[in-house]
Amino acid sequence: MADNGLGHQARSGQGGEGLLFLTDDQLRRGIEAMFFAYRGFTADPDRILSEKSYGRAHHRALHFVHRSPGTTVNNLLDILGVTKQSLNRVLRTLIEDGLVESKVGVKDRRERHLFLTEDGRELEKVLSEAQRKRMRAAYREAGPEAVAGFRKVLEQIMDPEMRRHFDQLKDGV
Amino acid sequence: MADNGLGHQARSGQGGEGLLFLTDDQLRRGIEAMFFAYRGFTADPDRILSEKSYGRAHHRALHFVHRSPGTTVNNLLDILGVTKQSLNRVLRTLIEDGLVESKVGVKDRRERHLFLTEDGRELEKVLSEAQRKRMRAAYREAGPEAVAGFRKVLEQIMDPEMRRHFDQLKDGV
DNA sequence: TTGGAAAGTCAACAAGGCTGACTTAAACTC
DNA sequence: GAGTTTAAGTCAGCCTTGTTGACTTTCCAA
Numbered sequence: 001m002a003d004n005g006l007g008h009q010a011r012s013g014q015g016g017e018g019l020l021f022l023t024d025d026q027l028r029r030g031i032e033a034m035f036f037a038y039r040g041f042t043a044d045p046d047r048i049l050s051e052k053s054y055g056r057a058h059h060r061a062l063h064f065v066h067r068s069p070g071t072t073v074n075n076l077l078d079i080l081g082v083t084k085q086s087l088n089r090v091l092r093t094l095i096e097d098g099l100v101e102s103k104v105g106v107k108d109r110r111e112r113h114l115f116l117t118e119d120g121r122e123l124e125k126v127l128s129e130a131q132r133k134r135m136r137a138a139y140r141e142a143g144p145e146a147v148a149g150f151r152k153v154l155e156q157i158m159d160p161e162m163r164r165h166f167d168q169l170k171d172g173v
Numbered sequence: 174m175a176d177n178g179l180g181h182q183a184r185s186g187q188g189g190e191g192l193l194f195l196t197d198d199q200l201r202r203g204i205e206a207m208f209f210a211y212r213g214f215t216a217d218p219d220r221i222l223s224e225k226s227y228g229r230a231h232h233r234a235l236h237f238v239h240r241s242p243g244t245t246v247n248n249l250l251d252i253l254g255v256t257k258q259s260l261n262r263v264l265r266t267l268i269e270d271g272l273v274e275s276k277v278g279v280k281d282r283r284e285r286h287l288f289l290t291e292d293g294r295e296l297e298k299v300l301s302e303a304q305r306k307r308m309r310a311a312y313r314e315a316g317p318e319a320v321a322g323f324r325k326v327l328e329q330i331m332d333p334e335m336r337r338h339f340d341q342l343k344d345g346v
Numbered sequence: 347t348t349g350g351a352a353a354g355t356c357a358a359c360a361a362g363g364c365t366g367a368c369t370t371a372a373a374c375t376c
Numbered sequence: 377g378a379g380t381t382t383a384a385g386t387c388a389g390c391c392t393t394g395t396t397g398a399c400t401t402t403c404c405a406a
Contacts, residue, residue: 021317027305036335037327038211055392086394110352132200138329144194149322154210156311162209228361259363283372283383
């Protein structure tokens, strides 16, 4: 049976006219928009990274260490949602290359606290500026109200646990 | 130097009050929201796929073949933005498993036209319904105006070429 | 002082990207 | 009709980034 564009959620109850944005068709368009947009979202940093033989995983690590200087490895694992071994491989190359510094914890000396070096901050800046440039153009085109809606929907799409991390990044922590 | 949250774009000209949504800080929040939201966006289908020992690449192929039945391999390559070899690996398993059918073109017999089989349609439905369920909840929470803004910003983030593909999917083609 | 948490390491593997080289069949062009 | 181009498919080999599992070292806290 072909998709008629009327999802059961939109069809049920209330007459439906005000719920047209919940049709399966609208939802599918949103899904496709997320897919295509995410490609653009990562395209600019990816280009820069491939020149330096780093990958997206390195960018993510740099981003969140920049964002929460002194964060522990465990906290980073939580945020990134990957295994210790997977993160370790990335982190090790960043430390070897002098972009990230790992300092033994003062209070708890088992922990390692992560910081960007000067070089690390520099690369992070190049990457994030490339990414922001595209976002800035998109935001400007779309306007402030669209941006508010954009953020609102994205927050709702997140898993609750990710939402918690997102909220905790709000300021310094 | 610490990030003061005032991007140069927002700082320059016009007094700035109306442009606060363009600060580097706001842009960074948007970037993080995209990152966390995309994880949620793919989480549900990923779970289902891993049970069937398929991956996200299979989902994408199923999605776009479902969306444009009879599409050629070349067109699919364009949309997905991967190499022939990469797509072929995925497509081959889907054809072997009887989820996708490949038919020699009538007008140009070099081409192969791709279709979902009954089984393919079934899996696609399970996957997309899982994904839509989350989007539906997010849309409902955020409301129609937020959804319009969400879509508007996403369209601006896309590369022009991807935007073209996105627009061409609007209806049947 | 001992149990367990945090961190790190090694090995092996898989998915899904990539490049390059090559074949086959069909269509197009001169 | 011969030669070129195009669409698809295949083989081989590589890389990144994810996974499990097993193990060690360090060291805090009960």
